Amino acid sequence: MVFMAASQSDSLLLFEEIPLRPDFTMEAGLMRDGHAPVVGLDEVGRGPLAGPVVAAAVILDPDKIPDGLNDSKLLTEAARDALYEEIMATAQAVSVSSLCSTSIDQSNILRASLEGMRRAVMSLCLEPRYALADGRDVPPGLPCPCKAVIKGDQRSQSIAAASIVAKVTRDRMMVRTGLQAPAYGFDSHVGYATKKHRDALALHGPLARLHRMTFAPLKKGAEPVEAGTEAELV
Template sequence: MRSHGVIESGVAGVDEAGRGPLAGPVVAAAVILAPNTADWSALRDSKRLSPKRRVALANQIREHACAWAIGEASVAEIDELNILQATLVAMRRAIFGLKTPPHHVYIDGRDVPTALNCSAEALIKGDALVPAISAASILAKVRRDEHAAALHAQYPDYGFDRHGGYPTALHLDRLSVLGPTEAHRRTFGPVRRALSALSPQ
Protein backbone atom coordinates (compact mmCIF):
# COMPACT_ATOMS: atom_id res chain seq x y z
CA MET A 1 0.00 0.00 0.00
CA ARG A 2 1.29 3.45 -0.86
CA SER A 3 2.44 5.63 2.01
CA HIS A 4 3.04 9.36 1.80
CA GLY A 5 6.61 10.12 0.80
CA VAL A 6 7.78 6.51 0.79
CA ILE A 7 10.02 5.29 -2.04
CA GLU A 8 8.83 1.91 -3.28
CA SER A 9 11.23 -0.40 -5.09
CA GLY A 10 10.27 -1.30 -8.64
CA VAL A 11 7.54 1.35 -8.79
CA ALA A 12 7.65 4.12 -11.39
CA GLY A 13 6.30 7.62 -11.13
CA VAL A 14 5.08 9.36 -14.27
CA ASP A 15 4.29 13.02 -14.96
CA GLU A 16 4.07 15.36 -17.92
CA ALA A 17 4.95 18.92 -18.87
CA GLY A 18 3.66 21.00 -21.73
CA ARG A 19 -0.06 20.36 -22.02
CA GLY A 20 -0.92 24.06 -21.86
CA PRO A 21 1.56 25.70 -24.28
CA LEU A 22 0.54 26.66 -27.79
CA ALA A 23 3.72 25.31 -29.36
CA GLY A 24 6.18 22.44 -29.14
CA PRO A 25 5.79 18.83 -28.03
CA VAL A 26 4.24 17.52 -24.86
CA VAL A 27 6.81 15.75 -22.68
CA ALA A 28 6.42 12.94 -20.14
CA ALA A 29 8.94 11.30 -17.85
CA ALA A 30 8.97 8.02 -15.95
CA VAL A 31 11.29 7.42 -13.00
CA ILE A 32 12.03 4.47 -10.72
CA LEU A 33 13.85 5.55 -7.56
CA ALA A 34 15.93 3.41 -5.21
CA PRO A 35 15.69 4.22 -1.49
CA ASN A 36 19.40 4.08 -0.69
CA THR A 37 21.16 5.43 -3.77
CA ALA A 38 20.81 9.15 -2.92
CA ASP A 39 19.10 11.65 -0.65
CA TRP A 40 15.71 12.22 -2.27
CA SER A 41 14.30 14.49 0.44
CA ALA A 42 14.57 17.59 -1.78
CA LEU A 43 12.18 16.21 -4.42
CA ARG A 44 9.13 18.40 -4.93
CA ASP A 45 6.58 19.15 -7.60
CA SER A 46 8.67 20.86 -10.28
CA LYS A 47 6.48 23.99 -10.15
CA ARG A 48 7.67 24.60 -6.57
CA LEU A 49 11.34 24.67 -7.57
CA SER A 50 13.48 27.35 -9.16
CA PRO A 51 14.86 26.59 -12.63
CA LYS A 52 18.37 26.23 -11.21
CA ARG A 53 17.20 23.81 -8.52
CA ARG A 54 15.20 21.79 -11.06
CA VAL A 55 18.28 21.33 -13.24
CA ALA A 56 20.41 20.27 -10.26
CA LEU A 57 17.81 17.72 -9.14
CA ALA A 58 17.35 16.49 -12.72
CA ASN A 59 21.08 15.76 -12.86
CA GLN A 60 20.82 13.86 -9.56
CA ILE A 61 17.86 11.85 -10.81
CA ARG A 62 19.61 10.93 -14.07
CA GLU A 63 22.70 9.83 -12.15
CA HIS A 64 21.18 7.96 -9.21
CA ALA A 65 17.69 6.74 -10.15
CA CYS A 66 17.26 3.02 -10.84
CA ALA A 67 15.80 3.93 -14.21
CA TRP A 68 14.41 6.97 -15.99
CA ALA A 69 13.10 7.72 -19.45
CA ILE A 70 11.56 10.57 -21.43
CA GLY A 71 8.67 10.20 -23.84
CA GLU A 72 7.32 12.87 -26.15
CA ALA A 73 4.45 13.46 -28.53
CA SER A 74 5.03 15.83 -31.41
CA VAL A 75 3.01 18.83 -32.49
CA ALA A 76 1.65 16.77 -35.40
CA GLU A 77 0.50 14.06 -32.97
CA ILE A 78 -1.10 16.63 -30.69
CA ASP A 79 -3.05 18.10 -33.61
CA GLU A 80 -4.06 14.65 -34.85
CA LEU A 81 -5.00 13.02 -31.55
CA ASN A 82 -5.84 15.96 -29.21
CA ILE A 83 -3.68 17.02 -26.28
CA LEU A 84 -5.01 14.48 -23.77
CA GLN A 85 -4.45 11.48 -26.02
CA ALA A 86 -1.05 12.80 -27.12
CA THR A 87 -0.07 13.20 -23.46
CA LEU A 88 -1.03 9.57 -22.80
CA VAL A 89 1.06 8.52 -25.80
CA ALA A 90 4.05 10.40 -24.38
CA MET A 91 3.51 8.76 -20.99
CA ARG A 92 3.33 5.30 -22.54
CA ARG A 93 6.57 5.96 -24.44
CA ALA A 94 8.27 7.03 -21.22
CA ILE A 95 7.10 3.92 -19.34
CA PHE A 96 8.20 1.55 -22.11
CA GLY A 97 11.48 3.44 -22.35
CA LEU A 98 12.54 2.43 -18.83
CA LYS A 99 15.50 0.05 -18.92
CA THR A 100 14.03 -1.73 -15.89
CA PRO A 101 10.31 -2.53 -16.37
CA PRO A 102 8.25 -1.44 -13.35
CA HIS A 103 5.73 -3.72 -11.68
CA HIS A 104 3.46 -0.76 -10.91
CA VAL A 105 3.14 2.84 -12.09
CA TYR A 106 1.78 5.90 -10.31
CA ILE A 107 0.66 8.61 -12.72
CA ASP A 108 0.00 12.21 -11.75
CA GLY A 109 -3.53 13.29 -12.62
CA ARG A 110 -6.74 11.51 -13.56
CA ASP A 111 -5.88 9.50 -16.65
CA VAL A 112 -3.92 6.29 -17.25
CA PRO A 113 -2.45 5.23 -20.61
CA THR A 114 -3.80 2.00 -22.07
CA ALA A 115 -1.88 -1.14 -23.06
CA LEU A 116 0.79 -0.92 -20.37
CA ASN A 117 2.95 -3.86 -19.30
CA CYS A 118 2.16 -3.39 -15.60
CA SER A 119 -0.56 -2.20 -13.24
CA ALA A 120 -1.12 1.55 -13.04
CA GLU A 121 -2.87 4.04 -10.81
CA ALA A 122 -3.73 7.70 -11.36
CA LEU A 123 -3.24 10.02 -8.38
CA ILE A 124 -4.59 13.57 -8.15
CA LYS A 125 -1.74 15.81 -6.95
CA GLY A 126 0.47 12.75 -7.04
CA ASP A 127 3.55 14.94 -7.51
CA ALA A 128 3.10 16.01 -3.88
CA LEU A 129 2.53 12.45 -2.61
CA VAL A 130 4.91 10.11 -4.43
CA PRO A 131 8.63 10.96 -4.69
CA ALA A 132 8.97 9.11 -8.00
CA ILE A 133 6.24 11.30 -9.50
CA SER A 134 8.02 14.40 -8.18
CA ALA A 135 11.19 13.16 -9.87
CA ALA A 136 9.30 12.57 -13.11
CA SER A 137 7.77 16.05 -12.97
CA ILE A 138 11.26 17.54 -12.64
CA LEU A 139 12.70 15.61 -15.59
CA ALA A 140 9.69 16.42 -17.77
CA LYS A 141 9.78 20.12 -16.90
CA VAL A 142 13.53 20.42 -17.53
CA ARG A 143 13.16 18.73 -20.93
CA ARG A 144 10.20 20.95 -21.78
CA ASP A 145 12.23 24.04 -20.83
CA GLU A 146 14.97 22.82 -23.15
CA HIS A 147 12.41 22.69 -25.97
CA ALA A 148 11.31 26.26 -25.17
CA ALA A 149 14.94 27.41 -25.33
CA ALA A 150 15.34 25.71 -28.70
CA LEU A 151 12.15 27.38 -29.96
CA HIS A 152 13.49 30.75 -28.84
CA ALA A 153 16.72 30.14 -30.73
CA GLN A 154 14.77 29.20 -33.86
CA TYR A 155 12.07 31.89 -33.55
CA PRO A 156 13.61 34.71 -31.46
CA ASP A 157 10.85 37.23 -32.25
CA TYR A 158 8.17 35.19 -30.46
CA GLY A 159 9.54 35.46 -26.91
CA PHE A 160 9.68 31.76 -26.09
CA ASP A 161 12.42 32.54 -23.56
CA ARG A 162 9.85 34.56 -21.60
CA HIS A 163 6.58 32.63 -21.94
CA GLY A 164 7.76 29.09 -22.72
CA GLY A 165 4.97 28.69 -25.25
CA TYR A 166 2.11 29.47 -22.87
CA PRO A 167 -0.67 31.82 -24.08
CA THR A 168 0.56 35.00 -22.38
CA ALA A 169 -0.29 38.46 -23.65
CA LEU A 170 3.14 38.67 -25.29
CA HIS A 171 2.74 35.34 -27.05
CA LEU A 172 -0.76 36.17 -28.28
CA ASP A 173 0.48 39.52 -29.58
CA ARG A 174 3.36 37.87 -31.46
CA LEU A 175 0.94 35.34 -32.92
CA SER A 176 -1.38 38.07 -34.17
CA VAL A 177 1.46 40.09 -35.71
CA LEU A 178 3.74 37.35 -37.04
CA GLY A 179 1.39 34.40 -37.42
CA PRO A 180 2.03 30.85 -36.23
CA THR A 181 5.32 29.03 -36.76
CA GLU A 182 5.70 25.41 -37.81
CA ALA A 183 6.05 24.61 -34.10
CA HIS A 184 2.60 25.91 -33.17
CA ARG A 185 -0.28 23.57 -32.41
CA ARG A 186 -2.86 24.29 -35.11
CA THR A 187 -5.81 22.83 -33.19
CA PHE A 188 -5.35 25.14 -30.20
CA GLY A 189 -7.83 28.03 -30.21
CA PRO A 190 -5.45 31.02 -30.22
CA VAL A 191 -3.35 29.48 -33.00
CA ARG A 192 -6.43 28.58 -35.01
CA ARG A 193 -7.74 32.14 -34.66
CA ALA A 194 -4.39 33.61 -35.67
CA LEU A 195 -4.35 31.44 -38.78
CA SER A 196 -7.90 32.46 -39.63
CA ALA A 197 -7.09 36.15 -39.22
CA LEU A 198 -4.12 35.84 -41.57
CA SER A 199 -6.01 33.87 -44.24
CA PRO A 200 -7.23 35.86 -47.27
CA GLN A 201 -10.98 36.37 -47.20
Protein backbone atom coordinates in the same frame (compact mmCIF):
# COMPACT_ATOMS: atom_id res chain seq x y z
CA MET B 1 -0.83 18.18 6.19
CA VAL B 2 -3.11 20.19 3.92
CA PHE B 3 -6.50 19.04 2.69
CA MET B 4 -8.24 19.35 -0.66
CA ALA B 5 -11.93 18.73 -1.29
CA ALA B 6 -12.48 15.43 -3.05
CA SER B 7 -13.98 15.29 -6.52
CA GLN B 8 -17.65 14.38 -6.93
CA SER B 9 -16.61 10.92 -8.15
CA ASP B 10 -15.04 10.24 -4.76
CA SER B 11 -18.47 10.06 -3.17
CA LEU B 12 -17.28 8.21 -0.07
CA LEU B 13 -14.55 10.72 0.71
CA LEU B 14 -15.00 14.17 2.16
CA PHE B 15 -11.38 15.23 1.78
CA GLU B 16 -8.17 14.10 0.14
CA GLU B 17 -5.07 14.46 2.23
CA ILE B 18 -1.97 15.94 0.60
CA PRO B 19 1.33 15.85 2.46
CA LEU B 20 3.31 19.05 2.80
CA ARG B 21 5.96 17.37 0.66
CA PRO B 22 5.76 14.21 -1.45
CA ASP B 23 7.04 11.06 0.22
CA PHE B 24 7.80 7.43 -0.62
CA THR B 25 4.82 5.92 1.25
CA MET B 26 2.93 4.61 -1.78
CA GLU B 27 6.06 3.20 -3.37
CA ALA B 28 7.18 1.52 -0.14
CA GLY B 29 3.78 -0.14 0.31
CA LEU B 30 3.79 -1.46 -3.24
CA MET B 31 7.33 -2.74 -2.87
CA ARG B 32 6.42 -4.58 0.34
CA ASP B 33 3.65 -6.29 -1.63
CA GLY B 34 6.16 -7.51 -4.20
CA HIS B 35 5.67 -4.79 -6.82
CA ALA B 36 9.27 -3.58 -7.12
CA PRO B 37 10.42 -1.61 -8.95
CA VAL B 38 7.82 1.18 -8.98
CA VAL B 39 7.93 3.86 -11.67
CA GLY B 40 6.57 7.39 -11.36
CA LEU B 41 5.00 9.02 -14.43
CA ASP B 42 4.22 12.64 -15.20
CA GLU B 43 3.95 14.97 -18.15
CA VAL B 44 4.55 18.67 -18.80
CA GLY B 45 3.15 20.85 -21.54
CA ARG B 46 -0.59 20.33 -21.72
CA GLY B 47 -1.40 24.04 -21.64
CA PRO B 48 1.05 25.79 -24.01
CA LEU B 49 0.11 27.08 -27.45
CA ALA B 50 3.35 25.75 -28.94
CA GLY B 51 5.82 22.93 -28.61
CA PRO B 52 5.60 19.30 -27.54
CA VAL B 53 4.08 17.59 -24.57
CA VAL B 54 6.90 15.81 -22.70
CA ALA B 55 6.44 12.80 -20.42
CA ALA B 56 8.96 11.23 -18.07
CA ALA B 57 9.20 7.89 -16.28
CA VAL B 58 11.47 7.63 -13.23
CA ILE B 59 12.38 4.65 -11.06
CA LEU B 60 14.05 6.04 -7.96
CA ASP B 61 16.66 4.19 -5.95
CA PRO B 62 15.01 3.87 -2.50
CA ASP B 63 18.42 4.33 -0.87
CA LYS B 64 19.35 7.44 -2.88
CA ILE B 65 16.26 9.62 -3.05
CA PRO B 66 17.24 13.26 -3.63
CA ASP B 67 16.22 15.75 -0.95
CA GLY B 68 13.70 18.42 -1.90
CA LEU B 69 11.65 16.54 -4.52
CA ASN B 70 8.36 18.28 -5.18
CA ASP B 71 5.90 19.24 -7.89
CA SER B 72 8.08 20.95 -10.50
CA LYS B 73 5.68 23.93 -10.60
CA LEU B 74 6.45 24.64 -6.93
CA LEU B 75 10.23 24.78 -7.43
CA THR B 76 12.46 27.55 -8.72
CA GLU B 77 14.29 27.02 -11.99
CA ALA B 78 17.59 26.69 -10.12
CA ALA B 79 16.13 24.07 -7.76
CA ARG B 80 14.63 22.12 -10.67
CA ASP B 81 17.93 22.12 -12.55
CA ALA B 82 19.86 20.92 -9.49
CA LEU B 83 17.34 18.18 -8.73
CA TYR B 84 17.29 17.12 -12.38
CA GLU B 85 21.03 16.48 -12.27
CA GLU B 86 20.71 14.56 -9.00
CA ILE B 87 17.82 12.45 -10.31
CA MET B 88 19.75 11.59 -13.45
CA ALA B 89 22.77 10.61 -11.36
CA THR B 90 21.00 8.48 -8.74
CA ALA B 91 17.81 7.01 -10.21
CA GLN B 92 17.71 3.36 -11.21
CA ALA B 93 16.12 4.25 -14.55
CA VAL B 94 14.88 7.36 -16.35
CA SER B 95 13.13 7.70 -19.69
CA VAL B 96 11.65 10.69 -21.52
CA SER B 97 9.22 10.82 -24.43
CA SER B 98 7.77 13.75 -26.35
CA LEU B 99 4.93 14.17 -28.83
CA CYS B 100 5.04 17.14 -31.18
CA SER B 101 2.36 19.72 -31.84
CA THR B 102 1.28 17.89 -35.01
CA SER B 103 0.59 14.73 -33.01
CA ILE B 104 -1.33 16.77 -30.45
CA ASP B 105 -3.45 18.36 -33.18
CA GLN B 106 -4.13 14.99 -34.81
CA SER B 107 -5.45 13.42 -31.60
CA ASN B 108 -5.90 15.68 -28.58
CA ILE B 109 -3.74 16.82 -25.69
CA LEU B 110 -5.03 14.21 -23.23
CA ARG B 111 -4.39 11.31 -25.59
CA ALA B 112 -0.98 12.71 -26.49
CA SER B 113 -0.07 13.08 -22.82
CA LEU B 114 -1.06 9.51 -22.00
CA GLU B 115 0.71 8.17 -25.07
CA GLY B 116 3.84 10.04 -24.01
CA MET B 117 3.72 8.33 -20.61
CA ARG B 118 3.25 4.93 -22.26
CA ARG B 119 6.23 5.46 -24.55
CA ALA B 120 8.38 6.61 -21.65
CA VAL B 121 7.59 3.43 -19.71
CA MET B 122 8.23 1.21 -22.72
CA SER B 123 11.64 2.84 -23.22
CA LEU B 124 12.92 2.22 -19.69
CA CYS B 125 16.02 0.05 -19.35
CA LEU B 126 14.44 -1.57 -16.27
CA GLU B 127 10.97 -3.14 -16.44
CA PRO B 128 8.68 -1.78 -13.71
CA ARG B 129 6.26 -3.96 -11.77
CA TYR B 130 3.92 -1.09 -10.93
CA ALA B 131 3.35 2.49 -12.14
CA LEU B 132 2.07 5.60 -10.39
CA ALA B 133 0.79 8.21 -12.85
CA ASP B 134 -0.03 11.82 -12.05
CA GLY B 135 -3.62 12.82 -12.73
CA ARG B 136 -6.96 11.08 -13.14
CA ASP B 137 -6.20 8.83 -16.12
CA VAL B 138 -4.17 5.66 -16.53
CA PRO B 139 -2.06 5.49 -19.70
CA PRO B 140 -3.29 2.59 -21.89
CA GLY B 141 -1.08 -0.28 -22.96
CA LEU B 142 1.35 -0.34 -20.04
CA PRO B 143 3.23 -3.59 -19.28
CA CYS B 144 2.33 -3.36 -15.58
CA PRO B 145 -0.54 -2.28 -13.31
CA CYS B 146 -0.90 1.47 -12.86
CA LYS B 147 -2.65 3.75 -10.38
CA ALA B 148 -3.66 7.28 -11.32
CA VAL B 149 -2.90 9.65 -8.43
CA ILE B 150 -4.58 13.07 -8.34
CA LYS B 151 -2.00 15.69 -7.38
CA GLY B 152 0.49 12.85 -7.54
CA ASP B 153 3.47 15.16 -7.95
CA GLN B 154 2.68 16.50 -4.47
CA ARG B 155 2.18 13.04 -2.96
CA SER B 156 4.70 10.65 -4.52
CA GLN B 157 8.43 11.27 -4.73
CA SER B 158 8.63 9.11 -7.86
CA ILE B 159 5.97 11.18 -9.63
CA ALA B 160 7.60 14.41 -8.39
CA ALA B 161 10.91 13.26 -9.85
CA ALA B 162 9.20 12.53 -13.18
CA SER B 163 7.60 15.99 -13.16
CA ILE B 164 11.01 17.61 -12.66
CA VAL B 165 12.66 15.58 -15.44
CA ALA B 166 9.80 16.34 -17.83
CA LYS B 167 9.74 20.06 -16.99
CA VAL B 168 13.48 20.62 -17.31
CA THR B 169 13.63 18.60 -20.53
CA ARG B 170 10.77 20.49 -22.15
CA ASP B 171 12.03 23.92 -21.07
CA ARG B 172 15.44 23.19 -22.56
CA MET B 173 13.84 21.98 -25.79
CA MET B 174 11.85 25.20 -26.09
CA VAL B 175 14.85 27.42 -25.34
CA ARG B 176 16.74 25.69 -28.17
CA THR B 177 13.71 26.12 -30.42
CA GLY B 178 13.76 29.82 -29.62
CA LEU B 179 17.18 30.15 -31.21
CA GLN B 180 15.57 29.34 -34.56
CA ALA B 181 12.59 31.67 -34.04
CA PRO B 182 13.81 34.56 -31.85
CA ALA B 183 10.84 36.79 -32.61
CA TYR B 184 8.55 34.64 -30.47
CA GLY B 185 10.47 34.74 -27.18
CA PHE B 186 10.31 31.02 -26.45
CA ASP B 187 13.29 31.34 -24.13
CA SER B 188 11.09 33.27 -21.68
CA HIS B 189 7.63 31.67 -21.95
CA VAL B 190 8.49 28.20 -23.43
CA GLY B 191 5.28 28.24 -25.45
CA TYR B 192 2.72 29.30 -22.86
CA ALA B 193 0.11 31.93 -23.71
CA THR B 194 1.82 34.96 -22.19
CA LYS B 195 1.18 38.46 -23.52
CA LYS B 196 4.61 38.43 -25.19
CA HIS B 197 3.75 35.21 -26.98
CA ARG B 198 0.27 36.36 -28.02
CA ASP B 199 1.68 39.66 -29.29
CA ALA B 200 4.24 37.76 -31.38
CA LEU B 201 1.49 35.57 -32.80
CA ALA B 202 -0.55 38.63 -33.75
CA LEU B 203 2.46 40.18 -35.47
CA HIS B 204 4.08 37.16 -37.15
CA GLY B 205 1.47 34.41 -37.16
CA PRO B 206 1.88 30.83 -35.93
CA LEU B 207 4.85 28.64 -36.82
CA ALA B 208 4.36 25.51 -38.88
CA ARG B 209 4.91 22.23 -36.96
CA LEU B 210 5.37 24.12 -33.70
CA HIS B 211 2.14 25.91 -32.81
CA ARG B 212 -0.90 23.83 -31.87
CA MET B 213 -3.44 24.86 -34.46
CA THR B 214 -6.36 23.17 -32.66
CA PHE B 215 -5.81 25.33 -29.55
CA ALA B 216 -7.62 28.60 -29.04
CA PRO B 217 -6.78 31.32 -30.07
CA LEU B 218 -5.06 29.61 -33.02
CA LYS B 219 -8.09 27.79 -34.44
CA LYS B 220 -9.25 30.78 -36.47
CA GLY B 221 -5.89 32.48 -36.87
CA ALA B 222 -3.52 32.99 -39.76
CA GLU B 223 -1.89 30.21 -41.75
CA PRO B 224 1.33 28.95 -40.13
CA VAL B 225 4.69 30.15 -41.45
CA GLU B 226 8.04 28.40 -41.53
CA ALA B 227 10.52 29.06 -38.71
CA GLY B 228 13.12 31.64 -39.72
CA THR B 229 10.92 33.67 -42.06
CA GLU B 230 10.22 36.15 -39.26
CA ALA B 231 13.90 36.65 -38.38
CA GLU B 232 14.29 39.85 -40.36
CA LEU B 233 11.52 41.39 -38.25
CA VAL B 234 13.35 40.94 -34.94
